[in-house]
Amino acid sequence: MTPATVLPLVFALALLVPIAVARYHDGADRALTHAAIGLFGDYVDSFRSEHPDRQAALRAAHVPRTYREYGSKTLLYAGLFAVVGSVLGIYVIWLGLTVLSISPEIMRESLPSALAFLANLGDVPSLSALELAVLLCSSGLTLGVATGGGTYWLRWWYPSHVASDRARRIEATLPGTVAFVYALSRSGMEFPRIVRIVADNSDTYGTAAAEFDVAVRNVDTFGMDVVTAVQTMGRRTASPQFREFSENLVSVLQSGHSLSTFLERQYHDYREEAESQQESMLDLLATLAEAYVTVLVAGPLFLITILVVIGFSIGDTLEPLQALVYVVLPLGNLAFVVYLSTVTDAIDPGRTDVENPKTDVERRMSSVLETAGETRTDGGVGSARASTTATRNIDRVQLYRRFRTIRTRIGTPVETILERPTWLLGLTIPLAAGAVLWRLSATAGGGLELAAVDDTIALAALFVLATFALVYEIHRYRVDAIEAAVPDLLERLASVNEAGMPIVTAIDHVRGSDLGPLDAELDRLWADMRWGADLETALRRFESRVRTRTTARVVTLLSAAMNASGNLSTVLRIGARQASADRRLQRERRQGMLEYMVVVYVSFLVFIFIVAVLSAYLLPNMPTESVGTEMGGMGDTGGFDGVGEVDAATYTLLFYHATLVQGFTSGFIAGQLSTGDVKAGAKHAAVMVAVAVLLFAVVI
Incomplete structure (x- = not known):
């Protein structure tokens, strides 16, 4: 050039x-x-x-x-x-x-x-x-x-x-946020403080709570009053539903009507709205499941059958089949997964990212540093030495905590992986990749052929899927058990507190009851308080150990409400009702989508059955020469000329890859349809890939 x-x-x-x-x-x-x-x-x-x-x-x-x-x-x-x-x-x-x-x-x-x-x-x-x-x-x-x-x-x-997208997430988290605001108002807390607390806990209560940060910034930066700040927040929000809530809230604040009564009415309305949206979502998912089976399971199966028959009859159709198996199927399923992620919300309770709260020692050292900084302005030598000593002590504590966390995670690998299942992929994927590379190096002398290593790749993928699915299901079972026990815990605490018992004594009274996986955590919570920790610090430690979304909301609600009132029975009952409503919606979705998950399984079994019949019975029994040749040269009929051009083993290998691709993708889609979380599909993908591997290894 x-x-x-x-x-x-x-x-x-x-x-x-x-x-x-x-x-x-x-x-x-x-x-x-x-x-x-x-x-x-x-x-x-x-x-x-x-x-x-x-x-x-x-x-x-x-x-x-x-x-x-x-x-x-x-x-x-x-x-x-x-x-x-x-x-x-x-x-x-x-x-x-x-x-x-x-x-x-x-x-x-x-x-x-x-x-x-x-x-x-x-x-x-x-x-x-x-x-x-x-x-x-x-x-x-x-x-x-x-x-x-x-x-x-x-x-x-x-x-x-x-x-x-933000509007969708706001409306999905609005019922929980309104319940939080309602509970804080019933505790006797003034509204400006409620707005700040909700804005500070957006990580726990979601995007709807993050909208309140707009009002807080308007108050702090521009000096607006709370009513005007909330009004501006409503005008700038992306959600029409949240805008309507903000306008109604401003009307109540300006008129002087009971805020708690308004929030209670809104709380019940949004619970009913959440149930209605759940029904609409289930109808949408049902339609998507039917569309998936028709377009990405039955459609490719029909095309594979037609292309094979055409290839046997008039010519080679291997390239269109390869494009269908290696391009259309993976990309089509990937696009469907992405679309599902945009229209659904995961109902997995999930894990929060709460770090361990400051210990009493760190808080004391911070206060010492602040005091030293104040006295250091006098210019004294002793104050400078005190400041230096305090800084060094805080650095030592932070360094100790940092290495303690690393040592704990390395020293207890099983517990660490059960808490964070995705970390297991950092170990299993390199092992699987190493096995595949070793197999490739072993067959490199005879040329690189996919047929020589496809079993190794399939088994490596099955190993990664099976191990992750096992760990993830154990993690999910523990989280579900904790989430199921939270409403009972709150109801019992509310009953005891309503009888006049302080919240600290109520925790001691309730921890002896049967609450499943929460029993051990409540004992540790009580032990923290016996060793001198205040209730809020003990609750934060409890949250950092359990690390579920519901427990984070409960701890946030209790920590905020305790500073406003000692009578927490109403607040606890509101939290219990909200947790129970969330659990009920989760159960209804799982039950509603169970039949469609079964449909995905049945469609995959039909897919693999048809492909197995083509591989085991049709391909070996098709003639590889013209019928006219077998009839003594009496003329060429032109039938089945395409069979001899491509070895039947090539078609069999292609069908094997088609079942692996379909099983892998169908499994993840089945999990995403049933729970909204693609990680839940690992077990379904492992089962389907295992069926494909066993069928082609034993039967064909």
Whole structure:
């Protein structure tokens, strides 16, 4: 290639450098933003009033950019990508034609005379500077406009997409957040403090609680009163349901009506709404399950059968079959999994990421450091020494805790893996990959063939799936048992506290009852308090040990309510009812989707049965020569000519891979349909892959 033909490519790649650097460097991003505002800022402002929906989408998606800044960068990116697209498009097309070995002469003969200039795309390295300039102008009017327009559209579409996804998550977590606000109001806590507590616990109560952080920022930064801040929060939210709740809440606050009564009514309404949404979700999942069986199980099976029959009759159809098995099936199932993830929410109680709270020693050392810092302003030598000593002691405590955590996780690997099943993949995947590589090295002398290592790959995948499924199901069983015991715990604590017993004494009274897996944790909670920890610290330690979503909510609710009132019976009963409602919805979903999970299993068994029949009975018994040859040369009938062109073992291997791909993907989809969590499909995938391996190893 001449320098004239390389220069446009270098220029296009150079335009991508500032965009890539700005992605990871704040200084470069600011410089790019300033340049964009300087070029397009006034233009964007002139059309601000014509696009209120874009401004609303930016606010609803919580994009940390102003409309002027985001719009200016959008125009700048569209212009840059228009240039880059027009230049790179030429070289990409030239590279594709080179790989496909399509010469410019063949293109000139095939294209109409009006489009003959397109043949120059296959001869870019030998073009003159003038010819390349003409080609770049033509590309700019086509590929450049398409790339720039697509970039502009995607930049403005993305905030609305994020806002719609955020709205879905807000509405999914709104019942729990309203229950939390209702419980805090019944404890006697003032509303401004409730808003701050809800905003601080967004990790526990979800996206709906995170919306309250907008109100907190408006109060702290702009000095708004709480009512105005909540009103602004409602106007900027992405969820119409949350906007309606905010408007009603503002009306109650302004009118002076009972806040607890309003929240109680809203709490019951959202519980009923959650049940209605559950029914709608089950109907949607039922439709998706039927569509999956029809499109991605029965459809490929029908195509495989038809292509095999056509291949036996008139010619080789191996390449379409390979495209179907190795491309269409995996990508189709992957797209279905991604779509399921966007329309459903996992009902797995999950694990929280709560770290161990500060110990009493750390809190004392922090107070010492603060005191030392205050006295150090006097300029005394003793205060400086005290500050240095306190800092060193805190560093020692933090270093000890850091190594203690590592030592605990390494010293108890079984408990660590049971708490975090995905960590097991860091061990099993390298082992499985090592086994596959060893098998490849053992067969490398005779040439690399997939048929020689496909059993090793299948068994390695089965090993990874089976081990992860075992650990994950043990983890899930423990979490489900704890979640099931939480409502009983709260009801018993509420009954004892309602009788006049303090919450600390109530915990001692309840820990002797049968609460399943919570019995040992309650004993440790009581032991923490006996050794001098306050109740809030003991509860935080309890939360860090159990690490489930429901226990995190219970601990957050109790910790906040205890600071407002000693009578916690009402708060505990509200938490118990909410936990029971969540458990009931989870059971209903599992029961409702059980039949469709069975349908997925049956469809896979039908798939593997038909493929096994084709492999075990049809392929070995098909004639490999023309029927006319067997009849003594009386004439060629033309039937079954395609059989001899491809060995039957090749078709059998292809069918084997089809069952493995279908079993692997169908298993994960079955788990995602039943629970909303793709990890729950590991056990189904392991079962289906094992059936495929055994069938082809024993029967065929």
